[in-house]
Amino acid sequence: MASIYIETFGCQMNEADSQYIADRAGAAGYSVADRAEDANVVVLNTCTVREGAERRAYGRMGHFKSLKSADPALKLVVTGCLAEQDRDRMARLAPHVDAIFGTKELMQLGDALVGWREGFAESALSEERALIMPLGGAADCVTDAFSSLRGYVTVQRGCSYYCTFCIVPHVRGRFDHRPVHEILAEVRQRVDEGAREIMLVGQTVNAYRDPAGEADFGELCKEVARIAGLERLAFISPHPKDFTKEMLRQLSEIPQLNPRVHLPMQSASDPILRRMNRKYTRAQFHDRVQWIREYFPRAAITTDVLVGFPGETDQDFQETLDYVGTGVFANAYMFIYSRRRGTPAAHWDQVDPGVVSQRFARLADVQNAVTRSYHDRAIGREVRALIQGISRKDRSKLAAKTLDNVTLIAPLPSDYDERLYAREPWLDVRIEAAHVWGCSGSIVRRAERFADGGVTLERRLINLLTA
Numbered sequence: 144m145a146s147i148y149i150e151t152f153g154c155q156m157n158e159a160d161s162q163y164i165a166d167r168a169g170a171a172g173y174s175v176a177d178r179a180e181d182a183n184v185v186v187l188n189t190c191t192v193r194e195g196a197e198r199r200a201y202g203r204m205g206h207f208k209s210l211k212s213a214d215p216a217l218k219l220v221v222t223g224c225l226a227e228q229d230r231d232r233m234a235r236l237a238p239h240v241d242a243i244f245g246t247k248e249l250m251q252l253g254d255a256l257v258g259w260r261e262g263f264a265e266s267a268l269s270e271e272r273a274l275i276m277p278l279g280g281a282a283d284c285v286t287d288a289f290s291s292l293r294g295y296v297t298v299q300r301g302c303s304y305y306c307t308f309c310i311v312p313h314v315r316g317r318f319d320h321r322p323v324h325e326i327l328a329e330v331r332q333r334v335d336e337g338a339r340e341i342m343l344v345g346q347t348v349n350a351y352r353d354p355a356g357e358a359d360f361g362e363l364c365k366e367v368a369r370i371a372g373l374e375r376l377a378f379i380s381p382h383p384k385d386f387t388k389e390m391l392r393q394l395s396e397i398p399q400l401n402p403r404v405h406l407p408m409q410s411a412s413d414p415i416l417r418r419m420n421r422k423y424t425r426a427q428f429h430d431r432v433q434w435i436r437e438y439f440p441r442a443a444i445t446t447d448v449l450v451g452f453p454g455e456t457d458q459d460f461q462e463t464l465d466y467v468g469t470g471v472f473a474n475a476y477m478f479i480y481s482r483r484r485g486t487p488a489a490h491w492d493q494v495d496p497g498v499v500s501q502r503f504a505r506l507a508d509v510q511n512a513v514t515r516s517y518h519d520r521a522i523g524r525e526v527r528a529l530i531q532g533i534s535r536k537d538r539s540k541l542a543a544k545t546l547d548n549v550t551l552i553a554p555l556p557s558d559y560d561e562r563l564y565a566r567e568p569w570l571d572v573r574i575e576a577a578h579v580w581g582c583s584g585s586i587v588r589r590a591e592r593f594a595d596g597g598v599t600l601e602r603r604l605i606n607l608l609t610a
């Protein structure tokens with residue numbers, strides 16, 4: 144049987160696109176391989192939002208060159224934002240890549256998979272591939288048996304906000320909202336296929352507007368929540384400017400909504416927010432925090448912070464540090480500003496890299512302490528989480544995500560079987576230790592459905608012994 148291996152970098156938009164590629168591949172008769180060495184087609188779904196992501200993508204292309212040399216029948220495909228931005232350069236730098244598809248060419252990628260399928264039907268994979276040693280590097284995400292448990296549904300493509308540091312509008316274009324009926328149909332399909340959690344994704348997801356009607360993001364979510372069988376609902380990534388009190392009120396009435404709101408701040412300094420073209424002030428951002436507290440008193444608020452944006456002074460940085468130090472964010476994705484070709488900020492005077500590193504370390508110290516104390520509060524509790532699969536750092540452990548997006552790690556249960564745990568993917572984990580990256584503990588129960596009581600693992604083992 145022909146097989147496909149998909150590596151994904153970057154944001155959930157790319158994960159949604161990878162899910163589409165996996166669907167098209169499945170419909171064309173491919174199975175999903177969890178190692179590139181076992182696949183006829185290798186897809187790299189790339190990101191270009193930071194220089195590091197770009198370097199990693201080219202590194203992975205270099206890595207797969209050895210596989211391609213050992214087996215010229217392998218098809219190496221690159222898609223995603225870097226493919227969109229760098230098409231000509233990529234063709235020059237990585238001539239062993241068979242096909243490059245931009246972010247708006249996923250249908251063509253799906254069609255190409257159908258076309259290649261026949262050629263793979265008869266051919267066996269070259270045995271020389273097994274001799275290739277891994278060269279290191281890893282994707283953010285690899286499509287596997289657990290991927291379909293989280294259904295990523297794109298509600299809008301592109302972004303019209305043009306933050307001065309961001310490459311997204313330049314590679315993905317302006318807002319292009321999908322009609323409500325299309326979104327609902329895709330959610331229904333994902334739920335029918337076994338998705339336990341639906342993640343609505345868009346670059347500024349709460350700016351959503353139904354092109355054929357009046358529905359905004361709050362109304363869309365209420366419609367989605369009415370779909371029979373939907374267990375959990377989440378969304379990423381909203382823009383602070385687009386939250387209204389009315390929208391938050393509507394969202395708070397959705398029982399399946401996960402208790403986590405991601406609110407990307409970037410900076411707490413007004414001059415920097417203005418130069419970033421973020422369209423809100425620190426005070427307006429803080430209003431959104433208060434509204435979220437009012438309507439979701441138990442939700443985790445998480446954020447993104449950018450350090451070293453061009454023109455950031457010590458005073459600007461201190462304002463961000465002070466705001467983060469109030470402990471408002473359960474977690475934060477902290478980044479050093481990365482100069483992106485084609486964006487306005489790339490042409491402005493840059494902050495000294497040594498200064499930026501020091502600021503970043505100070506910010507990380509402050510936020511990590513807050514995050515660690517947020518995780519500390521879970522010690523001793525049993526928490527329900529959706530399985531992610533075998534931990535990438537320790538193959539003897541399972542990884543899962545809680546509803547508030549905390550990573551849990553627990554030893555593999557003695558009855559672990561991939562198919563069984565994909566069928567019964569909700570894990571109740573007793574939290575025993577807290578870390579900055581998440582929590583660790585032991586799995587005490589697993590359940591097929593979020594609302595189920597679940598099966599206690601010890602009891603099951605006793606039943607088996609006494610049967």
Ligand code: SF4
Nearest residue numbers: 302305306309311346
């Ligand atoms: S809102 Fe700003 S940071 Fe977010 S995708 Fe649009 S331009 Fe980029």
